[in-house]
Amino acid sequence: MIEIAPVVVNPLRVRPVVGYQSGVIDRRQSFLERVVALPRLGVGVSTEYGAQLAGGLDVMDLAESAPDHVQFLEVGVEIAKGLDADALAWIDAGRPTTYHFLDVNLDEPDDLGPDWLREVAEVCRQLKPAWLCGDAGMWHFGPRDRNHMLLLPPILTRESATDMAVGIRRLRDATGYEVLPENPPGQVFIGDMTLLEFFAEVCERADTGMLLDCAHLAIYQHLHGRSPLEGLDRFPLERVVELHVAGGTHREHDGFAWIDDDHTTAVSAETWAIFDFAVKHATNLKAVVFECERNQAAATEAGFARLAETLAVDGHMHS
Protein backbone atom coordinates (compact mmCIF):
# COMPACT_ATOMS: atom_id res chain seq x y z
CA MET A 1 0.00 0.00 0.00
CA ILE A 2 1.26 3.38 -0.85
CA GLU A 3 1.07 5.80 2.01
CA ILE A 4 0.36 9.37 1.16
CA ALA A 5 2.17 11.76 3.39
CA PRO A 6 -0.21 14.30 4.89
CA VAL A 7 0.18 17.75 3.52
CA VAL A 8 1.31 19.88 6.40
CA VAL A 9 -0.24 23.24 5.97
CA ASN A 10 1.19 25.74 8.35
CA PRO A 11 -1.84 27.54 9.77
CA LEU A 12 0.37 30.51 10.43
CA ARG A 13 1.00 30.88 6.73
CA VAL A 14 -1.24 33.73 5.93
CA ARG A 15 -0.94 36.74 3.75
CA PRO A 16 1.48 38.97 5.62
CA VAL A 17 0.01 42.16 6.88
CA VAL A 18 2.15 44.84 5.37
CA GLY A 19 2.53 48.27 6.81
CA TYR A 20 0.27 47.52 9.75
CA GLN A 21 0.24 50.39 12.11
CA SER A 22 -1.95 50.70 15.10
CA GLY A 23 -0.81 54.12 16.25
CA VAL A 24 -3.91 54.51 18.37
CA ILE A 25 -5.01 52.36 21.24
CA ASP A 26 -8.66 52.50 22.13
CA ARG A 27 -8.48 52.98 25.87
CA ARG A 28 -12.11 51.98 26.34
CA GLN A 29 -11.35 48.48 25.17
CA SER A 30 -9.76 45.80 27.30
CA PHE A 31 -6.72 44.01 25.97
CA LEU A 32 -8.77 40.94 25.15
CA GLU A 33 -10.94 43.14 22.94
CA ARG A 34 -7.98 44.98 21.44
CA VAL A 35 -6.05 41.81 20.66
CA VAL A 36 -8.53 40.92 17.93
CA ALA A 37 -7.19 43.79 15.82
CA LEU A 38 -3.58 42.70 16.09
CA PRO A 39 -2.33 41.13 12.87
CA ARG A 40 -1.46 37.47 12.63
CA LEU A 41 2.22 37.46 11.72
CA GLY A 42 3.00 33.74 11.61
CA VAL A 43 6.52 32.41 12.04
CA GLY A 44 9.50 34.73 12.09
CA VAL A 45 13.07 35.19 13.18
CA SER A 46 14.77 37.79 15.30
CA THR A 47 17.77 39.93 14.61
CA GLU A 48 19.98 42.38 16.44
CA TYR A 49 22.05 45.25 15.13
CA GLY A 50 24.87 43.85 13.01
CA ALA A 51 23.87 40.21 13.62
CA GLN A 52 24.47 39.09 10.05
CA LEU A 53 27.82 40.84 9.84
CA ALA A 54 28.83 38.97 12.98
CA GLY A 55 28.35 35.72 11.05
CA GLY A 56 24.67 35.17 11.84
CA LEU A 57 21.64 34.37 9.76
CA ASP A 58 21.02 36.16 6.46
CA VAL A 59 17.33 36.88 7.01
CA MET A 60 16.60 38.25 3.53
CA ASP A 61 18.17 35.20 2.00
CA LEU A 62 16.21 32.85 4.24
CA ALA A 63 12.98 34.76 3.56
CA GLU A 64 13.54 34.18 -0.17
CA SER A 65 14.53 30.53 0.06
CA ALA A 66 12.16 29.49 2.87
CA PRO A 67 9.28 31.98 3.04
CA ASP A 68 7.38 29.82 5.53
CA HIS A 69 10.18 30.31 8.03
CA VAL A 70 10.43 34.04 7.88
CA GLN A 71 7.03 35.63 7.55
CA PHE A 72 8.12 38.53 9.73
CA LEU A 73 11.24 39.92 11.33
CA GLU A 74 11.57 40.74 15.00
CA VAL A 75 13.96 43.67 14.99
CA GLY A 76 16.06 44.08 18.11
CA VAL A 77 16.35 47.83 18.70
CA GLU A 78 18.77 49.76 20.82
CA ILE A 79 17.97 53.41 20.19
CA ALA A 80 21.62 54.47 20.53
CA LYS A 81 22.52 52.14 17.62
CA GLY A 82 19.46 52.54 15.41
CA LEU A 83 18.52 50.14 12.62
CA ASP A 84 21.14 48.22 10.65
CA ALA A 85 21.25 47.68 6.89
CA ASP A 86 19.44 44.32 7.13
CA ALA A 87 16.56 45.80 9.06
CA LEU A 88 16.35 48.74 6.66
CA ALA A 89 16.35 46.43 3.63
CA TRP A 90 13.58 44.41 5.22
CA ILE A 91 11.49 47.52 5.84
CA ASP A 92 12.17 48.78 2.31
CA ALA A 93 10.78 45.53 0.98
CA GLY A 94 7.56 46.32 2.85
CA ARG A 95 7.76 43.24 5.00
CA PRO A 96 6.17 42.95 8.45
CA THR A 97 8.08 43.50 11.68
CA THR A 98 7.86 43.63 15.41
CA TYR A 99 9.97 46.00 17.52
CA HIS A 100 11.94 44.18 20.22
CA PHE A 101 13.42 46.71 22.64
CA LEU A 102 16.85 46.03 24.12
CA ASP A 103 17.37 49.20 26.10
CA VAL A 104 14.61 49.92 28.58
CA ASN A 105 14.08 49.01 32.21
CA LEU A 106 10.29 49.19 32.09
CA ASP A 107 9.95 49.41 35.86
CA GLU A 108 12.11 52.54 36.12
CA PRO A 109 10.18 55.75 35.38
CA ASP A 110 13.43 57.65 34.64
CA ASP A 111 14.16 55.21 31.85
CA LEU A 112 11.07 56.26 29.91
CA GLY A 113 12.01 59.92 29.51
CA PRO A 114 10.61 62.13 26.72
CA ASP A 115 13.77 62.05 24.57
CA TRP A 116 13.95 58.26 24.48
CA LEU A 117 10.20 57.99 23.86
CA ARG A 118 10.49 60.45 20.97
CA GLU A 119 13.24 58.37 19.39
CA VAL A 120 11.24 55.17 19.88
CA ALA A 121 8.30 56.82 18.14
CA GLU A 122 10.65 57.75 15.28
CA VAL A 123 11.86 54.16 14.89
CA CYS A 124 8.23 53.01 14.99
CA ARG A 125 7.47 55.32 12.07
CA GLN A 126 10.22 53.57 10.12
CA LEU A 127 9.49 50.01 11.20
CA LYS A 128 5.70 50.15 11.33
CA PRO A 129 5.83 47.21 13.71
CA ALA A 130 2.82 45.11 14.58
CA TRP A 131 3.64 45.73 18.24
CA LEU A 132 6.47 46.42 20.67
CA CYS A 133 7.85 43.65 22.82
CA GLY A 134 10.93 42.71 24.77
CA ASP A 135 12.38 41.29 27.91
CA ALA A 136 10.86 43.00 30.93
CA GLY A 137 13.98 43.07 33.04
CA MET A 138 17.04 45.12 33.79
CA TRP A 139 18.95 45.93 30.60
CA HIS A 140 21.37 48.41 32.15
CA PHE A 141 22.21 49.81 35.55
CA GLY A 142 22.24 53.53 36.18
CA PRO A 143 21.03 55.79 33.39
CA ARG A 144 20.62 54.19 29.94
CA ASP A 145 24.00 53.07 28.65
CA ARG A 146 25.61 50.89 26.06
CA ASN A 147 28.03 48.08 26.80
CA HIS A 148 26.55 46.82 30.06
CA MET A 149 25.70 43.51 28.38
CA LEU A 150 23.29 42.85 31.19
CA LEU A 151 19.84 41.39 31.25
CA LEU A 152 18.50 40.49 34.66
CA PRO A 153 15.04 39.27 35.54
CA PRO A 154 12.92 41.67 37.60
CA ILE A 155 12.56 41.31 41.37
CA LEU A 156 9.54 39.03 41.64
CA THR A 157 7.35 41.05 43.98
CA ARG A 158 3.99 42.77 43.70
CA GLU A 159 5.60 46.21 44.05
CA SER A 160 7.92 45.50 41.14
CA ALA A 161 5.04 44.12 39.02
CA THR A 162 3.08 47.30 39.70
CA ASP A 163 5.96 49.52 38.56
CA MET A 164 6.48 47.35 35.49
CA ALA A 165 2.82 47.72 34.58
CA VAL A 166 3.06 51.52 34.90
CA GLY A 167 6.02 51.52 32.49
CA ILE A 168 4.18 49.32 29.98
CA ARG A 169 1.15 51.62 30.03
CA ARG A 170 3.40 54.63 29.59
CA LEU A 171 5.21 53.16 26.60
CA ARG A 172 1.92 52.05 25.08
CA ASP A 173 0.36 55.50 25.55
CA ALA A 174 3.44 57.24 24.13
CA THR A 175 3.72 55.10 21.00
CA GLY A 176 0.18 53.94 20.34
CA TYR A 177 1.42 50.37 20.06
CA GLU A 178 0.69 47.36 22.22
CA VAL A 179 3.66 46.58 24.48
CA LEU A 180 4.15 42.90 25.23
CA PRO A 181 6.50 42.08 28.12
CA GLU A 182 8.68 39.01 27.72
CA ASN A 183 9.87 36.82 30.60
CA PRO A 184 13.67 37.26 30.72
CA PRO A 185 16.26 34.53 31.29
CA GLY A 186 18.39 34.40 34.40
CA GLN A 187 20.22 32.33 36.97
CA VAL A 188 19.10 34.32 40.00
CA PHE A 189 15.43 35.00 40.65
CA ILE A 190 14.64 36.88 43.85
CA GLY A 191 11.25 37.65 45.38
CA ASP A 192 8.14 36.05 46.84
CA MET A 193 6.30 35.33 43.59
CA THR A 194 6.98 32.73 40.94
CA LEU A 195 7.92 34.00 37.49
CA LEU A 196 4.51 33.06 36.09
CA GLU A 197 2.64 34.65 39.00
CA PHE A 198 4.68 37.79 38.48
CA PHE A 199 3.94 38.08 34.76
CA ALA A 200 0.27 37.22 35.25
CA GLU A 201 0.16 40.16 37.67
CA VAL A 202 2.02 42.47 35.25
CA CYS A 203 -0.32 41.59 32.37
CA GLU A 204 -3.39 42.08 34.53
CA ARG A 205 -2.25 45.42 35.95
CA ALA A 206 -1.04 46.78 32.60
CA ASP A 207 -3.98 45.14 30.83
CA THR A 208 -1.65 43.87 28.17
CA GLY A 209 -0.62 40.77 26.31
CA MET A 210 2.51 38.72 26.80
CA LEU A 211 5.44 37.43 24.85
CA LEU A 212 6.15 34.06 26.44
CA ASP A 213 9.71 32.92 25.85
CA CYS A 214 9.47 29.14 26.15
CA ALA A 215 13.25 28.68 26.48
CA HIS A 216 13.52 31.30 29.22
CA LEU A 217 10.66 29.66 31.09
CA ALA A 218 12.32 26.26 30.75
CA ILE A 219 15.52 27.73 32.24
CA TYR A 220 13.56 29.14 35.19
CA GLN A 221 11.65 25.89 35.82
CA HIS A 222 14.84 23.82 35.61
CA LEU A 223 16.64 26.15 38.02
CA HIS A 224 13.88 25.71 40.58
CA GLY A 225 13.51 21.97 40.12
CA ARG A 226 10.04 22.35 38.64
CA SER A 227 8.51 20.44 35.79
CA PRO A 228 8.39 22.50 32.57
CA LEU A 229 4.63 23.04 32.66
CA GLU A 230 4.26 23.74 36.37
CA GLY A 231 2.01 26.75 36.92
CA LEU A 232 1.19 27.20 33.24
CA ASP A 233 -2.33 25.84 33.73
CA ARG A 234 -3.02 28.80 36.04
CA PHE A 235 -1.40 31.34 33.72
CA PRO A 236 -3.72 33.52 31.58
CA LEU A 237 -2.50 32.02 28.30
CA GLU A 238 -5.22 33.89 26.41
CA ARG A 239 -2.98 36.94 26.89
CA VAL A 240 -0.05 35.29 25.10
CA VAL A 241 0.29 36.88 21.66
CA GLU A 242 3.78 35.77 20.79
CA LEU A 243 6.03 32.82 21.60
CA HIS A 244 9.80 32.51 21.46
CA VAL A 245 11.66 29.27 20.97
CA ALA A 246 15.43 28.92 21.16
CA GLY A 247 18.11 26.40 21.94
CA GLY A 248 20.34 26.59 25.00
CA THR A 249 23.44 24.89 26.36
CA HIS A 250 23.75 23.02 29.66
CA ARG A 251 26.75 24.29 31.59
CA GLU A 252 28.27 23.85 35.00
CA HIS A 253 30.07 26.35 37.18
CA ASP A 254 31.76 25.04 40.30
CA GLY A 255 29.23 22.20 40.40
CA PHE A 256 26.28 24.53 39.81
CA ALA A 257 24.27 23.40 36.79
CA TRP A 258 22.78 26.12 34.64
CA ILE A 259 21.44 26.61 31.12
CA ASP A 260 23.03 29.23 28.91
CA ASP A 261 20.43 30.99 26.75
CA ASP A 262 22.85 31.12 23.82
CA HIS A 263 20.28 30.73 21.02
CA THR A 264 21.69 27.60 19.46
CA THR A 265 19.37 25.48 17.35
CA ALA A 266 19.41 22.64 19.93
CA VAL A 267 15.99 23.30 21.47
CA SER A 268 15.46 21.27 24.65
CA ALA A 269 12.59 18.82 25.18
CA GLU A 270 11.43 21.05 28.06
CA THR A 271 11.22 24.08 25.80
CA TRP A 272 9.26 22.11 23.22
CA ALA A 273 6.91 20.84 25.96
CA ILE A 274 6.18 24.43 27.00
CA PHE A 275 5.79 25.49 23.37
CA ASP A 276 3.37 22.67 22.58
CA PHE A 277 1.27 23.42 25.65
CA ALA A 278 1.25 27.16 24.97
CA VAL A 279 0.26 26.75 21.31
CA LYS A 280 -2.63 24.55 22.38
CA HIS A 281 -3.97 27.02 24.94
CA ALA A 282 -2.93 30.46 23.71
CA THR A 283 -6.14 31.35 21.93
CA ASN A 284 -4.83 34.76 20.83
CA LEU A 285 -1.47 33.59 19.54
CA LYS A 286 -0.36 35.69 16.56
CA ALA A 287 3.35 35.11 16.17
CA VAL A 288 6.14 32.65 16.84
CA VAL A 289 9.83 33.52 16.68
CA PHE A 290 12.55 30.92 16.32
CA GLU A 291 15.48 32.77 17.86
CA CYS A 292 18.14 31.29 15.63
CA GLU A 293 19.79 34.51 14.44
CA ARG A 294 23.29 33.38 15.41
CA ASN A 295 23.17 30.27 13.19
CA GLN A 296 23.46 29.38 9.54
CA ALA A 297 20.23 28.63 7.67
CA ALA A 298 20.96 24.91 7.18
CA ALA A 299 21.23 24.37 10.93
CA THR A 300 17.78 25.85 11.52
CA GLU A 301 15.80 23.43 9.30
CA ALA A 302 14.94 20.88 11.98
CA GLY A 303 13.79 23.56 14.41
CA PHE A 304 11.48 25.16 11.86
CA ALA A 305 10.07 21.75 10.91
CA ARG A 306 9.34 20.98 14.56
CA LEU A 307 7.60 24.35 15.00
CA ALA A 308 5.46 23.74 11.94
CA GLU A 309 4.47 20.30 13.20
CA THR A 310 2.95 21.66 16.40
CA LEU A 311 1.39 24.63 14.67
CA ALA A 312 -0.19 22.36 12.06
CA VAL A 313 -1.92 20.37 14.79
CA ASP A 314 -2.82 23.05 17.27
CA GLY A 315 -2.22 26.39 15.62
CA HIS A 316 -5.23 28.62 15.79
CA MET A 317 -4.04 32.06 15.12
CA HIS A 318 -6.74 34.61 14.65
CA SER A 319 -6.20 37.33 12.15
Added chain:
Amino acid sequence: MSHHQLQRVIVRMLHDQAFARAMIAGRSDTVAQAALSDAERGWLQAADPRAFAVDTYRTSRLLKALIDEFPCSVARVASLSGSSWRQGLHDFFSSTGFHVGIQRRGRLVESFAAWLAERDDQVLSALVALELSVALLARQRSSAGPGTSVKLAAGVGVLALPGGLLSLVHAVRAQLGDDVIGALDGYRWPPHQVRMAEQERVLVVAGAVEPLGGPLFDLLSCCGAPGGATLQQLIEVGARHEATAEDVAEIVDELRQDGVLR
Protein backbone atom coordinates in the same frame (compact mmCIF):
# COMPACT_ATOMS: atom_id res chain seq x y z
CA MET B 1 14.16 48.67 50.61
CA SER B 2 12.51 49.21 47.22
CA HIS B 3 12.84 46.57 44.54
CA HIS B 4 15.09 48.99 42.64
CA GLN B 5 17.52 49.13 45.54
CA LEU B 6 17.40 45.35 45.91
CA GLN B 7 18.02 44.91 42.18
CA ARG B 8 21.10 47.14 42.49
CA VAL B 9 22.40 45.00 45.36
CA ILE B 10 22.09 42.03 43.00
CA VAL B 11 24.02 43.88 40.28
CA ARG B 12 26.80 44.47 42.83
CA MET B 13 26.75 40.80 43.82
CA LEU B 14 27.09 39.76 40.17
CA HIS B 15 30.21 41.89 39.76
CA ASP B 16 31.88 41.32 43.11
CA GLN B 17 31.93 37.70 44.24
CA ALA B 18 33.38 38.46 47.68
CA PHE B 19 30.52 40.87 48.25
CA ALA B 20 28.03 38.24 47.05
CA ARG B 21 29.39 35.62 49.41
CA ALA B 22 29.35 38.03 52.35
CA MET B 23 25.79 39.02 51.56
CA ILE B 24 24.58 35.45 51.25
CA ALA B 25 26.44 34.42 54.40
CA GLY B 26 24.62 37.27 56.16
CA ARG B 27 27.83 38.97 57.29
CA SER B 28 26.34 41.69 59.36
CA ASP B 29 28.45 44.64 58.17
CA THR B 30 27.67 43.95 54.52
CA VAL B 31 23.98 43.32 55.11
CA ALA B 32 23.57 46.39 57.33
CA GLN B 33 25.32 48.50 54.73
CA ALA B 34 22.82 47.34 52.12
CA ALA B 35 19.88 48.14 54.44
CA LEU B 36 17.90 45.04 53.50
CA SER B 37 14.61 44.10 55.10
CA ASP B 38 14.32 40.70 56.82
CA ALA B 39 12.40 39.27 53.89
CA GLU B 40 14.91 40.54 51.34
CA ARG B 41 17.81 39.20 53.38
CA GLY B 42 16.02 35.86 53.50
CA TRP B 43 15.61 35.78 49.70
CA LEU B 44 19.26 36.54 49.12
CA GLN B 45 20.48 34.07 51.71
CA ALA B 46 18.43 31.35 50.08
CA ALA B 47 20.30 31.96 46.80
CA ASP B 48 23.19 29.82 45.65
CA PRO B 49 26.35 31.99 45.62
CA ARG B 50 27.60 30.09 42.57
CA ALA B 51 24.62 31.37 40.58
CA PHE B 52 26.12 34.87 40.79
CA ALA B 53 29.37 33.67 39.27
CA VAL B 54 28.30 31.63 36.23
CA ASP B 55 29.22 34.40 33.82
CA THR B 56 32.95 34.21 34.39
CA TYR B 57 33.72 36.91 31.83
CA ARG B 58 31.25 39.46 33.17
CA THR B 59 33.78 41.81 34.78
CA SER B 60 36.43 41.33 32.07
CA ARG B 61 33.87 42.25 29.42
CA LEU B 62 32.77 45.34 31.28
CA LEU B 63 36.36 46.30 31.95
CA LYS B 64 37.19 45.94 28.27
CA ALA B 65 34.34 48.30 27.39
CA LEU B 66 35.65 50.78 29.97
CA ILE B 67 39.24 50.49 28.71
CA ASP B 68 37.98 51.22 25.19
CA GLU B 69 36.71 54.56 26.48
CA PHE B 70 39.64 55.34 28.77
CA PRO B 71 42.65 53.98 26.81
CA CYS B 72 45.11 56.73 27.73
CA SER B 73 44.08 56.89 31.37
CA VAL B 74 44.38 53.13 31.70
CA ALA B 75 47.75 53.16 29.91
CA ARG B 76 48.90 55.78 32.41
CA VAL B 77 47.72 53.56 35.30
CA ALA B 78 49.45 50.56 33.72
CA SER B 79 52.70 52.48 33.36
CA LEU B 80 52.45 53.59 36.99
CA SER B 81 51.55 50.18 38.42
CA GLY B 82 53.77 47.91 36.30
CA SER B 83 52.92 44.24 35.86
CA SER B 84 50.05 44.28 38.37
CA TRP B 85 47.93 46.64 36.26
CA ARG B 86 45.44 43.97 35.24
CA GLN B 87 44.50 42.90 38.77
CA GLY B 88 44.70 46.53 39.76
CA LEU B 89 41.93 47.40 37.29
CA HIS B 90 39.76 44.46 38.40
CA ASP B 91 39.88 45.96 41.90
CA PHE B 92 37.48 48.58 40.57
CA PHE B 93 34.62 46.12 41.06
CA SER B 94 35.31 45.81 44.78
CA SER B 95 35.86 49.54 45.26
CA THR B 96 33.52 51.74 47.26
CA GLY B 97 33.11 53.94 44.19
CA PHE B 98 31.74 51.05 42.11
CA HIS B 99 29.34 49.90 44.82
CA VAL B 100 28.10 53.36 45.75
CA GLY B 101 27.76 54.28 42.07
CA ILE B 102 25.54 51.27 41.34
CA GLN B 103 23.46 51.74 44.45
CA ARG B 104 22.85 55.42 43.62
CA ARG B 105 22.01 54.74 39.97
CA GLY B 106 25.16 56.51 38.84
CA ARG B 107 26.87 56.22 35.47
CA LEU B 108 29.49 53.51 35.34
CA VAL B 109 31.91 55.66 33.32
CA GLU B 110 31.73 58.32 36.00
CA SER B 111 32.38 55.87 38.84
CA PHE B 112 35.28 54.40 36.87
CA ALA B 113 36.72 57.84 36.09
CA ALA B 114 36.50 58.91 39.74
CA TRP B 115 38.16 55.67 40.82
CA LEU B 116 41.01 56.08 38.29
CA ALA B 117 41.58 59.66 39.36
CA GLU B 118 41.98 58.67 43.03
CA ARG B 119 45.65 58.06 42.23
CA ASP B 120 47.78 61.06 43.02
CA ASP B 121 49.00 61.96 39.53
CA GLN B 122 48.25 65.22 37.72
CA VAL B 123 48.71 63.85 34.21
CA LEU B 124 46.37 60.95 35.00
CA SER B 125 43.75 63.35 36.38
CA ALA B 126 43.92 65.43 33.19
CA LEU B 127 43.64 62.35 30.96
CA VAL B 128 40.71 61.01 32.96
CA ALA B 129 38.91 64.36 32.77
CA LEU B 130 39.36 64.46 28.99
CA GLU B 131 38.33 60.85 28.37
CA LEU B 132 35.35 61.17 30.69
CA SER B 133 34.20 64.29 28.81
CA VAL B 134 34.48 62.44 25.50
CA ALA B 135 32.61 59.44 26.96
CA LEU B 136 29.79 61.61 28.27
CA LEU B 137 29.52 63.55 25.00
CA ALA B 138 29.25 60.25 23.13
CA ARG B 139 26.18 59.47 25.27
CA GLN B 140 24.42 62.73 24.52
CA ARG B 141 21.26 62.37 22.48
CA SER B 142 19.74 65.27 20.63
CA SER B 143 16.74 66.59 22.49
CA ALA B 144 13.40 67.60 21.11
CA GLY B 145 12.41 70.54 19.01
CA PRO B 146 14.37 73.21 17.14
CA GLY B 147 14.82 76.20 19.43
CA THR B 148 15.51 79.78 18.47
CA SER B 149 18.93 79.73 20.14
CA VAL B 150 22.19 78.42 18.69
CA LYS B 151 23.41 75.32 20.53
CA LEU B 152 26.19 72.80 20.27
CA ALA B 153 24.95 69.67 18.48
CA ALA B 154 24.55 66.50 20.52
CA GLY B 155 27.93 64.92 21.17
CA VAL B 156 29.88 68.13 20.51
CA GLY B 157 31.87 69.85 23.22
CA VAL B 158 34.63 72.40 23.73
CA LEU B 159 37.26 71.88 26.42
CA ALA B 160 40.33 73.60 27.78
CA LEU B 161 43.15 71.11 28.42
CA PRO B 162 46.56 71.52 30.01
CA GLY B 163 49.24 72.40 27.44
CA GLY B 164 50.69 69.41 25.59
CA LEU B 165 47.98 66.99 26.70
CA LEU B 166 46.49 66.62 23.22
CA SER B 167 49.78 65.67 21.59
CA LEU B 168 50.41 63.25 24.48
CA VAL B 169 47.01 61.66 23.83
CA HIS B 170 47.77 61.31 20.12
CA ALA B 171 51.14 59.71 20.90
CA VAL B 172 49.68 57.24 23.43
CA ARG B 173 46.81 56.29 21.12
CA ALA B 174 49.19 55.71 18.23
CA GLN B 175 51.33 53.45 20.42
CA LEU B 176 48.38 51.49 21.76
CA GLY B 177 46.77 50.88 18.38
CA ASP B 178 43.46 48.98 18.25
CA ASP B 179 44.40 46.24 20.70
CA VAL B 180 44.71 48.41 23.79
CA ILE B 181 44.76 45.56 26.30
CA GLY B 182 47.37 43.68 24.28
CA ALA B 183 49.60 46.77 24.22
CA LEU B 184 49.43 47.42 27.95
CA ASP B 185 51.80 44.71 29.18
CA GLY B 186 55.17 46.38 29.62
CA TYR B 187 53.82 49.64 28.25
CA ARG B 188 56.39 52.46 28.19
CA TRP B 189 55.03 55.93 28.72
CA PRO B 190 56.10 58.41 26.02
CA PRO B 191 58.39 61.27 27.06
CA HIS B 192 55.88 64.07 26.29
CA GLN B 193 55.66 67.01 28.65
CA VAL B 194 52.34 68.21 29.98
CA ARG B 195 52.33 71.86 31.05
CA MET B 196 49.64 72.13 33.69
CA ALA B 197 49.85 75.94 33.90
CA GLU B 198 49.08 76.37 30.18
CA GLN B 199 45.78 75.94 28.38
CA GLU B 200 45.06 74.32 25.07
CA ARG B 201 41.59 74.61 23.59
CA VAL B 202 39.98 71.69 21.81
CA LEU B 203 36.79 70.71 20.05
CA VAL B 204 35.27 67.23 20.55
CA VAL B 205 33.17 65.96 17.64
CA ALA B 206 32.10 62.33 17.23
CA GLY B 207 34.79 61.17 19.63
CA ALA B 208 37.60 63.03 17.84
CA VAL B 209 39.51 65.74 19.72
CA GLU B 210 40.90 68.59 17.63
CA PRO B 211 42.72 71.83 18.48
CA LEU B 212 40.60 74.94 18.35
CA GLY B 213 41.58 78.60 17.88
CA GLY B 214 40.66 81.22 20.48
CA PRO B 215 37.84 83.03 18.58
CA LEU B 216 36.05 79.80 17.67
CA PHE B 217 36.53 78.51 21.20
CA ASP B 218 34.82 81.61 22.57
CA LEU B 219 31.95 81.35 20.09
CA LEU B 220 31.37 77.66 20.71
CA SER B 221 31.69 78.02 24.49
CA CYS B 222 28.92 80.58 24.30
CA CYS B 223 26.76 78.07 22.36
CA GLY B 224 27.59 75.42 24.96
CA ALA B 225 25.96 77.42 27.77
CA PRO B 226 22.71 75.94 29.12
CA GLY B 227 19.99 77.07 26.73
CA GLY B 228 22.51 77.95 23.99
CA ALA B 229 23.24 81.45 22.72
CA THR B 230 21.30 84.06 20.78
CA LEU B 231 22.75 85.29 17.51
CA GLN B 232 23.14 88.72 19.12
CA GLN B 233 25.30 87.23 21.91
CA LEU B 234 27.44 85.52 19.30
CA ILE B 235 27.82 88.73 17.34
CA GLU B 236 29.08 90.40 20.53
CA VAL B 237 31.61 87.59 21.06
CA GLY B 238 32.66 87.94 17.40
CA ALA B 239 33.14 91.69 17.79
CA ARG B 240 35.74 91.03 20.51
CA HIS B 241 37.71 89.17 17.86
CA GLU B 242 37.08 91.81 15.20
CA ALA B 243 34.55 89.74 13.30
CA THR B 244 31.56 91.45 11.69
CA ALA B 245 27.96 90.33 12.24
CA GLU B 246 28.01 88.88 8.69
CA ASP B 247 31.17 86.89 9.49
CA VAL B 248 29.53 85.45 12.59
CA ALA B 249 26.33 84.53 10.73
CA GLU B 250 28.40 82.83 8.06
CA ILE B 251 30.46 80.89 10.60
CA VAL B 252 27.32 79.77 12.44
CA ASP B 253 25.84 78.64 9.13
CA GLU B 254 28.92 76.63 8.23
CA LEU B 255 29.16 75.04 11.66
CA ARG B 256 25.52 74.05 11.41
CA GLN B 257 26.20 72.38 8.07
CA ASP B 258 29.16 70.56 9.62
CA GLY B 259 26.96 69.26 12.40
CA VAL B 260 28.83 71.15 15.10
CA LEU B 261 25.94 73.48 15.87
CA ARG B 262 22.20 73.06 15.75
